[in-house]
Amino acid sequence: MHxxxxxxxxxERLDITSMHRGACPALAAPMQTGDGLLVRLRPAGGALTVSxxxxxxLAAVRHGNGILxxxxxxxxxxxxxxxxxxxxxxxxIDAAGITVPDGxxxxxxxxxxxxxxxxxxxxxxxxALRNRLGAFLSSPRLAPKLSILIDGGGxxxxxxLVADIRIVAQHASQWLxxxxxxxxxxxxxxxxxxxxxxxxxxxxLQILIARGRQTRARDIDAATLRGHFPQIDSIxxxxxxxxxxxxxxxxxxxxxxxxxxxxxxxxxARTADLISFLASTxxxxxxxxxxxxxxxxxxxxxxETEMPAMQQxxxxxxxxxxxxxxxxxxxxxxxxxxxxxxxxxxRALAGQLIDRVPDLFDGxxxxxxxxxxxGCAHRxxxxxxxxxxxxYGFVLDGLAADRPxxxxxxxxxxxxxxxxxxxxxxxxxxxxxxxxxxxxxxxIGLAEALQxx
Numbered sequence: 001m002h003x004x005x006x007x008x009x010x011x012e013r014l015d016i017t018s019m020h021r022g023a024c025p026a027l028a029a030p031m032q033t034g035d036g037l038l039v040r041l042r043p044a045g046g047a048l049t050v051s052x053x054x055x056x057x058l059a060a061v062r063h064g065n066g067i068l069x070x071x072x073x074x075x076x077x078x079x080x081x082x083x084x085x086x087x088x089x090x091x092x093i094d095a096a097g098i099t100v101p102d103g104x105x106x107x108x109x110x111x112x113x114x115x116x117x118x119x120x121x122x123x124x125x126x127x128a129l130r131n132r133l134g135a136f137l138s139s140p141r142l143a144p145k146l147s148i149l150i151d152g153g154g155x156x157x158x159x160x161l162v163a164d165i166r167i168v169a170q171h172a173s174q175w176l177x178x179x180x181x182x183x184x185x186x187x188x189x190x191x192x193x194x195x196x197x198x199x200x201x202x203x204x205l206q207i208l209i210a211r212g213r214q215t216r217a218r219d220i221d222a223a224t225l226r227g228h229f230p231q232i233d234s235i236x237x238x239x240x241x242x243x244x245x246x247x248x249x250x251x252x253x254x255x256x257x258x259x260x261x262x263x264x265x266x267x268x269a270r271t272a273d274l275i276s277f278l279a280s281t282x283x284x285x286x287x288x289x290x291x292x293x294x295x296x297x298x299x300x301x302x303x304e305t306e307m308p309a310m311q312q313x314x315x316x317x318x319x320x321x322x323x324x325x326x327x328x329x330x331x332x333x334x335x336x337x338x339x340x341x342x343x344x345x346x347r348a349l350a351g352q353l354i355d356r357v358p359d360l361f362d363g364x365x366x367x368x369x370x371x372x373x374x375g376c377a378h379r380x381x382x383x384x385x386x387x388x389x390x391x392y393g394f395v396l397d398g399l400a401a402d403r404p405x406x407x408x409x410x411x412x413x414x415x416x417x418x419x420x421x422x423x424x425x426x427x428x429x430x431x432x433x434x435x436x437x438x439x440x441x442x443x444i445g446l447a448e449a450l451q452x453x
Contacts, residue, residue, distance in 0.1 A: 027090055027093075027100060030081060030086050033079065033339060033341065034334075034342060035339040036065065037080075037082065038077055038078070038079050038081070039077070039081060039086065039089065040071070041076050041093075042076070042101075042106075042291070043076070043099065043100060044099040044100070045290075046107070046110060047289065047290050048098065048288070049286070050278050050288075050289065052097065052098050053274075053289050054278050054279075055095070056092075056096070057271040057274045058271070059078070059089050059092040059096075061271045061272075062085075062088070062092070063078075063088050064078045064079055064081045064085070065080025067080065067268055067269070067271070067338060068268070068269055069267050069334075070264050070292075070295045071267060071295065072293065072378065073161060074110065074291040074293040074295075075291070076291065079334065079338070101130060102134065102137065102138045103130075103139075103142075104137045104148055105147075107147065107150070107158065108123060108149075108150045108151075108152070109122040109151055109152040110156055110290045110293070111155070111253075111259065114253065114257070114300055115254070117154045117253070119153035119154070119171060120152045120153070120169035125152070125167060125197070126150055129148075129150075129198060132198055133205060136205040139205070140213075141208075141209045142205070143208070143214065147162075147164045147165070148165045148201070149161055149167065150168075151168040152169045153169045155253065156251075159183030159184070160183065162181060162185075164179060164218070165204055166183070166186050167197050167201065174191055174193060175191070175192070175193070175197035176235070177190040177197050177201060179217040179218070180216070180218035187232075188231075188235040189204075189225060189231065190232075204217065246323035247261040247292050247296060247298065248263045248323045248324075248328065249261055250311070250321075259299065259300050260307060260310055260314075261292060261321070262296050262298075262299065262320070262321055263295055263296035264295050264319060265318065265320055266327065266330060266331070266377075267295035267332075267377070268334065269319070277313055277314060277317040277319065280309075280313040283306065284299075284301075284302045284303065284309070285302070285303065287299045294328075324363055329361050329363065329367055330350050331366065331367070331377045331381065332347060332368075333369065333370050335347055335348075335369075336387075341371065341372045342371025343371055343410075346369040346370070356417050356421055357417060357421040359421070359424045359425060359434060360434050365434045367382065367384075368381035368400060369384075372388070372400075373393075375400025375401060378400075380397075380398065381397075382397060382438060383395070383396060383397075384398065384402075386400045390407060391407060391408050392413055393407050396438060397439060405444075405450075406451055408450060419450050423441070427441060
């Protein structure tokens with residue numbers, strides 16, 4: 001753990017304009033974007049008090065563009081910073097008593113220590129890793145975006161998140177260490193008690209450090225893995241922890257407590273709305289906040305009688321407390337007006353699509369609205385609508401940077417939305433989801449539908 005201010009002042013002497021996509025925009029290495037510098041941070045344990053979150057929101061106004069984001073992995077982002085304001089932001093973070101751990105960000109179960117259904121406390125495993133492997137975790141030879149995940153189980157597991165290194169609690173006080181994938185696709189390497197897990201992670205970090213900053217866990221060859229992890233061929237199968245379909249709304253835990261999941265629409269909040277909402281939570285006793293994957297947070301410690309008022313306050317300030325709303329299926333970047341790189345207003349287009357193509361949002365499809373081809377808001381999506389100087393590109397089952405199935409001139413977007421609505425209405429088979437329908441129609445079918453007169 002460290003005070004961030006000193007490292008930020010050192011970072012500001014760097015040529016920050018050289019920051020590039022693929023770098024991790026941490027406090028010590030902000031990334032240049034179309035709306036200035038961006039910093040991403042993860043407080044210790046993903047936990048904040050209400051006053052700390054308010055302080056972050058105020059800092060985003062003072063030093064950035066007044067927009068605060070929560071990413072798909074549950075990390076905080078502050079946008080619109082300048083070279084001279086990053087150090088001031090760091091000083092405000094220190095003053096608020098927010099601790100940002102050194103080295104690689106470690107993502108842990110959001111309800112660690114709270115959920116009675118949790119198999120093991122992910123925070124204790126994180127502490128063990130940082131105490132014993134701190135020098136490795138802080139190595140400058142690790143890839144900037146290296147990801148480590150600790151899943152203690154419970155109602156909100158992290159089974160859908162992809163990570164370089166996964167440490168997942170198993171029954172009988174054991175942990176499974178695997179690499180390069182989500183809960184189903186990662187390769188298991190070691191299974192045992194806490195010491196076994198920490199030693200396995202240490203071995204992996206040493207391999208990655210030896211190979212340098214361009215190496216991710218997926219790049220380690222099978223022969224090397226077998227040489228270091230003799231269990232690799234004997235761990236036949238593991239059962240992924242159950243994954244609740246959405247964290248949004250009220251969840252009652254096994255110990256009689258209840259938590260409220262609040263989602264920022266499209267992962268963004270204007271700080272005035274956030275500060276006002278947080279002020280309203282003081283009537284509920286000042287609950288603790290836990291950052292959650294999929295662009296939101298939990299409020300922990302709200303009494304049963306205060307819960308309806310907190311839900312209404314969230315709605316009144318533009319946040320979501322209802323699971324499976326159409327906006328939950330949309331990943332949208334900052335868009336024009338907030339980012340100079342964006343060619344269109346992503347939120348406006350999201351509203352048009354929700355209003356005019358409601359059948360698209362049946363829960364099956366992930367839609368990515370990207371103002372440019374960098375694709376900052378999401379990686380792989382079922383359908384991406386990407387802005388460019390020529391208009392809009394429609395990418396099917398891919399990345400924003402991929403070749404689009406169809407291109408539409410900017411003034412023809414209303415026509416394209418109408419065609420998309422008709423395509424879903426006319427071509428979907430009986431019982432077929434919108435995602436499966438688009439996949440079946442494929443690139444040619446989508447292109448023909450969008451380009452016909």
